[in-house]
Amino acid sequence: MTINVSGEAAIVGVANTEFTKASGVSELELASVAVRDAIADAGLKPSDVDGMTTFTLDNTDEIEIARAVGIGDLTFYSRVPHGGGAATGLVHQAVMAVATGMAEVVVCYRALNGRSGHRYSSGVAGPLLTSDAIHWGWYTPSGLMTPASWVAMYTQRYMHLAENVQDAMFEIAHLQREYAVKNPAAFFYERPFDRADYDASRPIVSPFKMLDCCMETDGGSAVVITTAERAKDLKHPAVVVKGVGQAAAANMESMTSFYRPEIAAIPSMDIAAKMAYEQSGLTPDDIDAAVIYDAFTPIVLWQLASWGFCDLLDAPNFVLDGALRPDGRLPTNTHGGQLSEAYIHGVNGIVEATKLVRGTSVNQPNKTVNNVLVTSGVGVPTGGALLGKLD
Amino acid sequence: MTPEETKAFEDELYNFVGNSVHGGPRKGHDDVNAAMIRQWCEIMGDANPAYIDAEWAAKSTRGHTIAPPAMMYAWTQEGYKVASVGRPESDGQARLVRFLASKGFTGSLGTNVDQEYFADAKIGDSIFEDSIIESISEQKTTGRGVGYFFETFAKFTNQDGTLLGTQRFRVFQFIPPAQAEAEAPADSGLEVPTRIQAPRGQDNKWWWDACDEGKVLIQRCKSCQVLRHPPRPMCGECQSTEWDSIESTLDGEVFSFVEMHHPRVPGYQYPLIVAVIELAEGTRIVANVVGCDVADVHIGMKIKGQVDQVDEKTMLPQFYPIAS
Amino acid sequence: MNTLNYADVSVGDKLPGLELPISSSLISCAALATRDFEPCHHDKSVAQSMGLPDVFMNILTSQALMARFVTDWSGPETQMKALRIKLGAPNVPGMVMTVTGEVVEKDDAENSVNIEVTGENNIWGMHMSGTVRIALP
DSSP states (O other): OOOOTTTTTEEEEEEEEEOOOOOOOOOHHHHHHHHHHHHHOOOOGGGOOOOOEETTSSSSSSHHHHHHHHHOOOSEEEEEOGGGHHHHHHHHHHHHHHHTTTTTTEEEEEETTTTTSGGGTTTTOSSOHHHHHHHHHHGGHHHHHHHHHHHHHHHHHOOOOOOSSHHHHHHHHHHHHHHHOOOOOOOOTTTTOOOHHHHSOEEEETTGGGGGGGGOOOOEEEEEEHHHHHHTTSOOOOEEEEEEEEESSSSSSSSTHHHHHHTOOOOOHHHHHHHHHHTTTGGGGGEEEEEEEBBBBBHHHHHHHTTSHHHHHHHHHHHHHHEEETSSOOOTTTTOOOHHHHSSTTHHHHHHHHHHTTOOTTTTTOOSSSSSEEEESSSEEEEEEEEOOOO | OHHHHHHHHHHHHHHHTTOBBBOEEEEEOOOSSSHHHHHHHHHHOOOHHHHHHHHEEESSSSOOOOOOOOGGGGGGGGHHHHHHHOOOOOOOHHHHHHHHHHHHHHHHHEEEEEEEEEEEOOOOOOOOEEEEEEEEOOOETTTTTTEEEEEEEEEOOOOOEEEEEEEEEEEEEOOHHHHHHHHHHGGGOOOOOOOOOOOOOOTTTTHHHHHHHOOEEEETTTTTTOOEEOOOSSSSTTOOEEEEEEEOOEEEEEEEEEESSSSOEEEEEEEEEEEEEEETSSOOEEEEEEEEOOGGTTOOOOOEEEEEEOSOEEEEEEEEEOOO | OOOOGGOOOOOOOOOOEEEEEEOOHHHHHHHHHHTTOOOTTHHHHHHHHHOOSSOOOOOHHHHHHHHHHHHHHHHOOOOEEEEEEEEEEOOTTOEEEEEEEEEEEETTTEEEEEEEEEETTTTTTTEEEEEEEOOOO
């Protein structure tokens, strides 16, 4: 028997904590606050929750949060690997649990002291997980050891093949900052920059400048998912999961898939997109807005191609034509994204995607968004979800 | 030492000033000859035809080859005795050094050499060195420790008495800091940060061990002969766990590359270029591109690798541009 | 191989840089080519007993490299007049020394040119600095 999960589950509650550079509290507290507030946003009680899921990278076990928040018995709990590639993987887990009856209300969460605690930009030079050690050992001796360096390697190749890439990278960085400037929750609220600032920003790993890179944030985000049936009676209009896919394409390494015929490509996302479209019956034309994982500016370009909005090599022109702007074809990362709102590993993106469908995104007020795309980090096994209004 | 002891010591020390090193002019073991010049040039990478190309030199202003002026002091060196039995008892400089060492000033460091050249030496010339201990400083404290600078002054002449050149050679003779002597090889002041080592496990140790011996291997499936890198225990094509390896020629081409700016990691040298390199064998490898301007690195660039010792602990393939 | 004319050299001219990987072979072989048989230049255990990680370059080699660096640029008819070298941090295997130079002075009376030369290794920094005086046609 094959189950199509499309329309079986819905996002009914979302929350972010405050985004800071030094939270002053534990990651357990950040996670507990985000989970509590997401449950409240759904109009549910902690005791309604019976499932939880997060990243393998998250430091806080679900049972610790469950105890802190007063969640009772859990019948579903899981973790999704591969860093930011897990973001919509949480939705994937929750939807499967809800659609199969393994749980009725699942909270997806991610909380980190990403600035004041362990910083991902410091690279993999520190204590390594044994299972990863040999893999990273092919790269650390030559100095390739930060997320920026791995993605820059794909980007250099992409710049070799496509035109106007640097201008499109600026457009993405700048546009998202413009969104953040108007988003009071964003870290970079009311702090704009211009092209001269971009050009002058310090090189991190060529071809990336600092303003091509996401921030490092202390904060947490949580999303509550339950059955479409139960969603109907809750506080906010349900945001249904119409399609969700995840994939690890062949010949995959975590962040360093340099051994495929062409590396300026993200085949894992291509597969996930195909799955999500097939489940939902939607096409790219049906999508009104997007939250596209943006650890670094160019990965937005590649994902636009994966999800069928443009050709891979034409993505820079698609972006430069204004497609991602507030009145463009596909307003994207309207919260400011991880470049300018906060870096909560893409889960703040699921929160924003939910708000876009609800009509409560600060940068897209009163706009009808029937369907929205939200994606996970690339370079790793990844995925994405198509969310929309309940039919 | 008490002040009295120091005074007595210094009185004796300063008596060395004016002493001849070799007891007068000393003739070099070998007259100026083409073999020693050619070997010197070969190792120093000096292709100057004035030193090694008789045909060219015959047509040059000089009309003949000359010895590299910077070889001046080489002609009169003591030779292998220095390593086998030590410098002779009669050597005035060695006596000064031994005297200082007997009082604890065992560290020795050449700090400055000034050479002036007045005439060329040519093949067949004999070289004579006449050196004296020219000066000894008062006691000085430097970053190396407490000690004395001494200077030798040498005149170099040929068989005709023509002055070829002069040399002032300044040496600091010092008491090494105590802990440096106790744990010399691990002297923390000299410890060099190294690159982060690749952890070695069952699936990759053989590769890194070969790299330590200067070889870059590519794993090959014994069953279907398909090459794979990075190594893994099973062939993805035929699922065989039997494998051997071939040695890469390290002929390659830049497939993509980045320049690392931030963060700077101790043990790595900047500018730092890391590239995905397509090897002639068809597999790819991630390694540094070195030996060229950062701005010259480009996708498609032809490069040739070799295993270099990049620091005290690390052997790594490094790729150099192929001169076009 | 051409030799530069005195008239064509200006104060401020930069010499083409040289990047020299320092290997055990270079250190030991060059020490022997300069007839310097001090064990610290060819025997690692002796060098280590002096507190260094490995054999280190001898002074006559540093002089040779400084001279070569200049005549590589100025050409074979160069007359070497003087070479003044100040030694800094040792060159040990695994390092890369980058040599740079700049014309700092011209003396019309004897067609001589002073070139400041610096050799820095990538681990410990300044290995050698000094002045080479040459005369040009």
